[in-house]
Amino acid sequence: MTSVLQKDAGKFSLAKKVVAQKGNKKWRHNNLMGYLFISPWLIGFFTLTLIPIAASLVLSFTKYDILSGDVEWTGLENFRRMFYDDPRYWRAVRATVKFAFISVPLKLLFALLVAELLYNARRLVGVYRAVYYAPSIVGGSIAVAVMWRQIFASKGLINEFMLDAGLERKLWLFDIKYAIWTLILMAVWQFGSPMLIFLAGLKQIPSEYYEAASIDGAGTVSKFTRITLPLLTPVIFFNLVMQLIFSFMTFTQAYVVSGGTGRPLDTTLFYSLYIYIRSFGVGANMGYGSAMAWVMLVVIATFTGVIFLSSRFWVFYDTAEN
Amino acid sequence: MSNQTLARVYRNYRKNITSTIRSIIFYPMHAYRTYYHQMKRVINNIIFHPADAYRMYGKHVRHAMRGLVFHAIVIAFGFVMIYPLIWMLASSFKGESEIWTETSSLIPNELNLDNYRSGWKGFAGISFTTFFKNSLWVSGVSTLASVFSSAIVAYGFARIRFTGKKFWFAVMLSTMMLPSQVQLIPQYILFSKLDWINSYKPLIIPRFFGMPFFIFMMVQFIRGIPIELDEAAEIDGCSRAGIFFRIILPLIKPALGTSAIFAFYWSWDDFLTPLIYLNDPRKYTVSVALRNFADPSSVTNWGAVFAMGILALVPVFLLFILFQRYMVEGISTTGLKG
Known part of the structure; x- marks a missing residue:
């Protein structure tokens, strides 16, 4: 056994x-x-x-000339110069922050309004969606940036309208007050992708919520602020993070519209453009460019982190649905 | 005829507006007989019993008016949105003087193709044929490379259990948010050490390593395919590679298509990379060529610039029109930047 x-x-x-x-x-x-x-x-x-990212960190402590190949260890000199001795750097920061903080909220606002508008359309939704999305599909291209420059040129489309309206011509692209606004306008014009994401988000909201609210006598506005907005906060959050990152990285439009210099008086000198100028322009110093890129990385990471942390207080996740 | 019946007829008439239009076109006599009587009754009602008519039709009329106003607003705003693009198209057909004298007109006096002819000649003796060929080559190879490599990686992440999978997947997702500027300078140094400057290698070779956005989208897609298919194939003696090529790849065609569209589009529109790496005008892609062509210090012929701009947009527009559904889906589900 x-x-x-x-x-x-x-x-x-x-x-x-x-x-x-x-x-x-x-x-x-x-x-x-x-x-x-x-x-x-x-x-x-x-x-x-x-x-490359690690190399970039190392490079940021050096003076690197790509043509001669000379590498010189300078310690924190790049960062010191950037923060204390380079007024252009701070102008670049100002231009970028102004651009991002004005264009992103406006863009998201438009995207949300149009998405809400299209969500309520019964017929021709596809056509409308295509029309509203068209500027975004072509927006990143050089052709459209060139066109934009010509629209705001001294003999361009906008000045033609100004003359028709009995106003004077303005040098939009050379006026320190207006130049950055042409770029902001261009960014807002391209609200297509957040709009599509909002539209997808709106379709996710169960229609029962609206029906129940109607029975309780809720109007259009309170339905929007009490149902749509709270349930859409995850999508708003996503769009905010993505658009902010994209806007910090804007290069092509600023390069073309400002002729690659950030004129007038560096008011359109976006951060990416300045990195490009300092790393690939005349008298390039890739060490300095790397230092700037690393500061950008840290700032973007911080911003994203802050938005993520704050999301606990304003982003609403519908747990009942999951 | 009672009011209720009349209301029903009217409701039907509204509901079946398409069939009504169809019947008017294809059976005019029949439509005339039917709708003449209906309309006569409606009109009679309005004239002789205005209070009843208001009660019956008022709601419908208000509804229709609201719809009309709604569509008018949407169309007007949409027109403002695409106005610059229409203007560019119109300007590309305008003659030399017309561009400056009738700047804002949206309809050119004649379809003048001179701008296209003179623009196509390009600059420095290099025509746009070269630039378009370059762009097509670069974008074509990049597209194939990035879609195929992304599909391989996506299969690994979606279907194989291995140590550290979650960690690497999280790392991959986080690289999507990385600003490309940080990699730009060291990559430039690396590629110049490899002697890749002024060649297409820096534009094409990085695409062979998969792109996080596409990998993410394909992983989502593969997860939706029942795993029983894989298991059945495995029992039948199919290898991992066999499962990937014979089962997964054919089933994720929509995701492959969406990725391909975006890959081509991004590569076609890319400006910074060719600007940095290409020095020889003969090797320029369309975007860099266009920017040099439109250099305000040398160009006076703006019609030609617009014409070439329009041609540069044609591939993008074609993709958009043909595959709009896939693009919309791609953006809506993964937040791809369009």
Whole structure:
């Protein structure tokens, strides 16, 4: 009796061992296959993202001239110069912050209003959506940036309208008061992608909520502020983060509209443009450019972090639905 | 005819407005007979029993008016939105003097193709044929590379269990928010050390390593495919690679398509990368060429600039018109930047 039991136990443990070995083998095989499949991204991540970012941090403490290849360790000199000795740097920061903090809220506001408008349309939604999205689809291109410059040129479209309205021509692109507003207007004009995301968000809200509110006698406005807005906060949050990051990185439009210089008087000298000028322009110093890029990374990370932390207080997740 | 019946007829008439229009076009006599009597009754009602008529039709009329006002607002605002684009298109057909004398007109006096002819000649003896060829080559290869490599990576993340999967996936998602400027300078130094400057390698080769946005979208898509399909294939002796090529790849075609559209579009519109890496005008892509072509210090022929601008937008517009549904879906579900 005992011997049979022992024999059985032995059999079982052997079986267990086989299973375990098989499992181990399968686990190892899976690990190998997993890393094999993600290897393209993994290699790219190390060679094109992680190492360059680390290298950029090291470079930011040096003076690097790409033409001669001279690297000179300067410690915190780049950062000191940036914060205390480079008035252009602060003008670039001002222009970028002004651009981001005006264009992003306006853009999101328009996107939300138009999404709400289109959400209520029964017919022709597809056509309207295409029309409102068209500026965004072409907006990042050089062709449209060039067109924008010509619209606000001294003999351009806007001045033509000004003359028709009995007003004087204005040099929009060369006036320190107006130049940045042409870029803000262009950014707001391209509210297409947040609009589409809002539209998708609006469709997620169950119609029962609105019906119930109607029965309780809620009007259009209170329905919007009490149902739509709270339920849309996750989408607003997402759009806010993405658009803020994109607007901090704006380059093409500023480069074309300002002729690559950030004129007039650096009022359109966006941060990315200034990095480009300092790293690839005349007398380029890639160390300085790297230092600026790293400050940008830290600032964007901080902003994103702050929005994430604050989201606890204003983003509403509908737990009942999940 | 009682008021109730009349109201029903009217409601039907409103509901079936499309069939009404169809019947008016294809069966005019029948439509005339039907609607003549209906309309006569409605008009009679309005004239002889205005109070009843108001009670019956008032709501419908107000509703219709509201719809009309709504559509008028949406259309007017939409017109303002695309006005600059229409203006650019119109200007590209205007003659040399017309551009300056009739700046704001949206309809050119004649369809003048001179701008296209002179613009196509390009600058420095290089025509736009070269630039378009360059752009098509760069965008085409980048698109294929990024979509295929992203699909491979997405399969790994979506279907294989391996140590550290969650960690790497989170890392990948976080790289989506990384400002590209930080990588720009060291990448430039790396590529110049590899002697890749003034070639298409810096524009194309990074695309072979998958793109986080596409990987994310495809992972979501693959997760929606029942795993039983994979398991059945595995039992039948299909390898991992076989499952990927024969089962997953054909099933995620919509996600591949959406990624391809965006990959092409981004690559076509990219300006900073070719601006930094390409020095030889012969190698310029359309966007860099256009910016040089439109250099305000040298250009006087703005019609030609607009014409080339319009041509540069054609591929993007074609993609948008043909695949609008996929693009809208891609943006709505993953927040891809359009």
